[in-house]
Amino acid sequence: MMFQPDAEAMPVEQRAKLQEERLRGLVDRLLAAAGVQAERLRAAGVTSGADVGLADLPRLPVTEKNDLWAAYPFGTLGVPRSEVVVFHGSSGTGGRPTLVGYTRHDLQVWAQVCARALAGAGAGPGSIMHNAYGYGLFTGGLGFHQGAVELGAAVVPVSGGMTPRQITLIRDLQPDILACTPSYAIRLGEALADAGLRPGAGLTLRAGLFGAEPWTAALRARIEELLGLRALDIYGLSEVIGPGVAAECFEAADGLHVNEDHFLVEAVDPVTASPLPEGTPGELVFSTLTREAGAVLRYRTGDISALRREPCACGRTLVKMSKITGRRDDMLVIRGVNIYPSEVERVLLGDGALSPDYLLVVDERGDGRELLALCEYRTVSGPAPADLEARLREVLGVRVGVRVLPAGGVPRTEVGKAVRVVRWTEGEPPVPGLV
Numbered sequence: 001m002m003f004q005p006d007a008e009a010m011p012v013e014q015r016a017k018l019q020e021e022r023l024r025g026l027v028d029r030l031l032a033a034a035g036v037q038a039e040r041l042r043a044a045g046v047t048s049g050a051d052v053g054l055a056d057l058p059r060l061p062v063t064e065k066n067d068l069w070a071a072y073p074f075g076t077l078g079v080p081r082s083e084v085v086v087f088h089g090s091s092g093t094g095g096r097p098t099l100v101g102y103t104r105h106d107l108q109v110w111a112q113v114c115a116r117a118l119a120g121a122g123a124g125p126g127s128i129m130h131n132a133y134g135y136g137l138f139t140g141g142l143g144f145h146q147g148a149v150e151l152g153a154a155v156v157p158v159s160g161g162m163t164p165r166q167i168t169l170i171r172d173l174q175p176d177i178l179a180c181t182p183s184y185a186i187r188l189g190e191a192l193a194d195a196g197l198r199p200g201a202g203l204t205l206r207a208g209l210f211g212a213e214p215w216t217a218a219l220r221a222r223i224e225e226l227l228g229l230r231a232l233d234i235y236g237l238s239e240v241i242g243p244g245v246a247a248e249c250f251e252a253a254d255g256l257h258v259n260e261d262h263f264l265v266e267a268v269d270p271v272t273a274s275p276l277p278e279g280t281p282g283e284l285v286f287s288t289l290t291r292e293a294g295a296v297l298r299y300r301t302g303d304i305s306a307l308r309r310e311p312c313a314c315g316r317t318l319v320k321m322s323k324i325t326g327r328r329d330d331m332l333v334i335r336g337v338n339i340y341p342s343e344v345e346r347v348l349l350g351d352g353a354l355s356p357d358y359l360l361v362v363d364e365r366g367d368g369r370e371l372l373a374l375c376e377y378r379t380v381s382g383p384a385p386a387d388l389e390a391r392l393r394e395v396l397g398v399r400v401g402v403r404v405l406p407a408g409g410v411p412r413t414e415v416g417k418a419v420r421v422v423r424w425t426e427g428e429p430p431v432p433g434l435v
């Protein structure tokens with residue numbers, strides 16, 4: 001179940017040599033491209049790729065989202081614009097888009113790493129992949145699409161939304177692989193159940209690749225129960241390439257194998273950017289070892305995860321990253337305690353009476369900052385969840401107030417995903433009637 005076993009199961013020392021060689025190539029390409037990354041390399045005393053080895057990584061300059069914004073739209077291409085065959089990106093926060101160019105070779109690499117992820121989920125020629133990731137500027141839809149074609153599987157390019165049509169296609173085409181966001185997997189699973197399609201009764205899905213938003217082990221259990229498949233995590237971002245940077249294997253499903261022959265990964269301290277020991281959660285930083293357009297050295301993702309290198313049942317020797325446990329920017333500081341919303345989610349979803357939709361309200365009225373978790377019943381009403389406040393206090397080390405609303409009480413965005421955190425300053429409450 002490996003698409004490129006030579007690369008995925010390569011002995012670790014041999015891969016390190018390959019990474020070092022490719023890192024030197026990346027540094028040479030960046031220096032030749034003469035952008036901000038070249039300026040910083042020269043300022044750090046690097047004038048040639050031959051000057052650096054893997055051990056020098058911590059002293060090499062980092063790249064941040066602001067650098068991509070400052071160079072928008074063509075400043076970070078790194079190749080003549082005529083060599084770019086496609087652009088992708090994200091709408092980004094604050095309405096400022098991030099745009100990334102791909103050469104023909106970049107597209108090949110991207111298709112291959114997505115094919116690796118699909119093969120790792122048990123897909124192959126003959127498989128049918130129902131692709132409900134959005135198609136367009138966003139990398140999700142087209143990334144998976146190209147990966148499936150590369151693997152020789154058949155793609156159903158349904159894209160996001162229009163759930164009734166998705167149900168018809170799943171019932172009629174009987175796909176074995178599902179690709180979408182985890183929140184949409186829940187909506188789809190509930191809609192399929194309403195249409196009488198359940199595991200063992202009309203559903204043929206064997207595995208799903210879910211990504212593009214953070215999700216918890218509890219959400220995994222709920223997706224697996226609803227859809228009767230193995231729910232696997234996949235990770236990627238357009239600034240690095242898109243989906244396929246890392247993915248879980250079907251055999252272990254306990255961490256995502258990073259395709260580190262293409263994407264050199266580090267976990268660093270989110271505040272100081274210094275390297276952290278293996279197993280310690282930190283901010284993921286990637287260097288694109290083989291990219292031509294949009295090459296980045298030590299790109300700071302803002303995503304928090306821990307790296308682990310250990311033998312895996314699947315035979316891959318690629319380092320594993322844990323599920324993303326938070327965002328550097330999402331981190332809330334409540335009475336001096338650092339809290340990631342995902343930690344609260346894990347506790348809330350551990351209660352079977354509650355729906356996966358929740359809202360965290362940072363109450364900034366008055367002197368202090370209080371955290372309030374709004375959640376809702378899965379069904380019309382139910383027994384009050386037991387001791388949630390006590391469990392939250394035990395896990396987070398800080399008091400969190402809990403309010404349980406009727407089903408549907410937590411506000412949604414138009415794509416159905418709950419808004420996770422709002423601030424309550426003076427004036428109207430974020431939810432009508434909240435006191």
Ligand SMILES: [Zn+2]
Nearest residue numbers: 249252312314
């Ligand atoms: Zn594995």
